[in-house]
Amino acid sequence: MRTSPGRKSKPASETRTIGGRGGNVTETALEARHLFKVFGRNPKQAVQKLKSGASRTDVQDAGTAAVIDASFTVNKGEIFVIMGLSGSGKSTIIRMLNGLHDITDGSVVVGGDEIAGVPASRLREIRRDNVSMVFQHFALLPHRTVADNVAYPLELKGVSKAERRAKANEVLAMVGLDGWGDKLPSELSGGMQQRVGIARALAADTEILLMDEAFSALDPLIRREMQEQLVELQEKLQKTIVFITHDLNEAMFLGDRIAVMRDGRIVQIGTPEDILTDPANDYVEQFVQDVDRARVLTASNVMERPRPVVAESAGPRTALRQMRDAYMSAAYVTGKDRKLLGMVTDRDAVKLVRKGEAALGSVIKPVPQSVSEDEVLMNLFVPAVESPLPLAVVDAEGRLTGVIPRITLLAALGPGPNATEEITLPMPPVPQAEIDAVLGEADAATGEAAATEEEVR
């Protein structure tokens, strides 16, 4: 069971697992090796100095170093986010990927083609056929209708008019703009204009999409909507997307992997979880503080090994023992392959033991709440509250892979690298029997039953 309709699922996490699932060999769509970009009078000399360890301010006289020794690879079908504040060089980098800025030093390989130093005509071919781009301020042609804007890349490719028109309408429908083709861009709202921008890039039908702060000029609500739509489109189309942003939340939401830039250098590349839980330096850590962790971390990031859990084949005695050790009033029951079958309560187990039955099968109850591994924490709070046991986490095949006690969920929201590690209670509670003895209660049996009814944690 995934989520109830009212709650938002996070499709991005599904694409995130595609690369890793079943050990697929990931293909490289784009590779940047030791990229340098220096604006100014003597760029080559500045690069030499930078290579021998000079800092950005050291080479100020020779030129402004916008990008310093940046290397990364982008895999086919992933969203690769380059994140940094203004002036960090991210916009320069993305323009080097399609040759809008020439490369001072290093190399960029797009689908097997080297970009650095190729003649202008070849570069235009690559831009027409391999790499398209979406711009921060949309960059639509105000004198052309929406459909003609979308068809612009096709026009440059020399596609016939009827074919252009058909493709434009198809792509417009894809971004939710069918029927708007005859309007002028100025008649559309900002969000819709950027949809046209995206549609134009999609119409070019290129493997790689470069998005330069594509949503930064939109207001927050529209931005959220566009992010979700992009993720949806990406699930369908499986493009390779390089996305530039200064907004870490956006980076975390969209990115399969994120490169964090500072002062022209890439300081960390990793999955959103990597960057959140294991920031490479103080700078990244400072950044990460503002991130809404509940929207980034997933169940699999915070879950603990399942406990208490008994195999279906084990008897009620084992179940009771497990529950006692874990201070729980119920335990999960798994079948073959650790498949989650349900849960058994202590009362039922006690009854079984009293009756002398050896099989748990008759008393297994359905689990009221379980969540999938890639659910974000945001969507776990309600299930966690409703679940009498630590929240069960199951994988795509329905196997019980872990549990999330409420306390773990809480701790995961706090900053610091330890937040997602398994929490051990500082001190186990005094055993019930001891308390009973101390209080000298007469009716131990009923008391114990009532007390264990509540969850210990």
Add this chain to the structure above:
Amino acid sequence: MDGFRIPLGEWVKTGVDWIKDNLEGLLDFIAFIVRFLVDGLTDILTGTPLVVVIIIAALIAWAVRSIWMAIGTAVSFLLILSMGLWVAAMQTLALVIVAALVAVIIAIPLGIWSARNDTVRMILKPVLDFMQTMPAFVYLIPAIVFFSIGVVPGLVATVIFALPPGVRMTELGIRGVDSETVEAGHAFGATPGQILRGIQLPLAMPTIMAGINQVIMLALSMAVIAGMAGADGLGKLVVEAISTVNIGKGVEAGLGVVLLAVFLDRVTAALGTPGDYPSSLLGMLSRRRAAQRVEKTDAEAAQADTAKLSASGQRRAVL
């Protein structure tokens, strides 16, 4: 210091003489073309029945601006006629139109070139400043030397004088096109020529049209001065009025220039910003066409919707 003097004027005179002696063929050719164009246009304007010229002018005004502008145009042309200035006005109009055309044909490519090349821009800027600030009469002297008196030196001086705003505004317009939009052209693999034709020129058009408007206005003001060089037209009448201190004649000729100026200015200004004049003939036509297009697509959309409805039994909201 009294005896010391740089003979700059002498040098220029020598240069001018050299050109006159050595490039006579070229000068004759230019003179022939100019005379052919101006005389031809003058003949057409004066040869056509008055009423037809007035109606065409009024229609042009209506097409780009409004019915009121058309009426105003007809009234001012009739006024010119009633002052007995018709032929002179048509001669001036012909001179202005040819001069403006030549200036625009030279100015726009120059403007494009200097927008795309900083070196050209650096060289062109002081040259344009020089052309614009040099007193206009001064151009007449070498022009008369080259082409003797008549309409040709007047036109050459007019072209030189009217050229700079055309170049400047073209350059300004192209440089002012949103850089991200131009970048988008590059990013989708457009050639520089495609970017110029498909993005830069259309987006710079309002500014370029403002430049052309300036060219025409300067050409008109210079056309009057060209009267001093012997070019026929309102200018010549003004010059005559000055030399005979004839107030009445001077005011009438001057008024004729003003009426022509207002007509030319309003028409070319409206061409640059067609969206501002919804009541013009062209505006009404394009709106009708747009309405038809929308109706058509609405009908198509409705058809598609009903098709969808029947297919899935469920209607998906657009946005």
